[in-house]
Amino acid sequence: MLPRSVVLLLWRLLALACLLLAAIGVVLPGLPTVPFLLVAAWAGGHGWPALERWLLAHPRYGPGIRRWREGGVIPRRAKWAATLMMSASALVIVFLTPMPTWAKVLVPGTMAIVALWMWGRPER
Structure with a gap:
């Protein structure tokens, strides 16, 4: 200890x-x-x-x-901002970043799971 x-x-x-x-x-x-x-x-x-x-x-x-x-409240405006940033990041990773294919699938997939979780949170 x-x-x-x-x-x-x-x-x-x-x-x-x-x-x-x-x-x-x-x-x-x-x-x-x-x-x-x-x-x-x-x-x-x-x-x-x-x-x-x-x-x-x-x-x-x-x-x-x-x-x-x-x-566990996440305001709608924050949800939209996070979703747009994750989407833009996923596009950059998939189309512009030299990464292994598994990473180009895993990272945007993880972002999608986070987005689904986030949109399930209360807004008020």
Whole structure:
């Protein structure tokens, strides 16, 4: 068993890494922001309560995190944006990326499964 201080440090490192990826996702198309914020809030809840409170109170991202926690809600606008980005990515992978055939099938197939799951989530 790891000492509590090490466990807290690991939770904080995960939260910070996800915050960094979320910040990059704000400016880099194709890298999602919200999933990383969800993980950052989750990790913060385990090892950094002040960070979790800050994320939940954030004026822009807090409501989405709270809606997800309360009922797994994904707004329709976010569903459309994610679907369009996954579709564009799948087209690039299939037609422009030199990958093995199995990967050109597996990656878009995985995206399709994620899209089906996502569209099954509540919107309110």
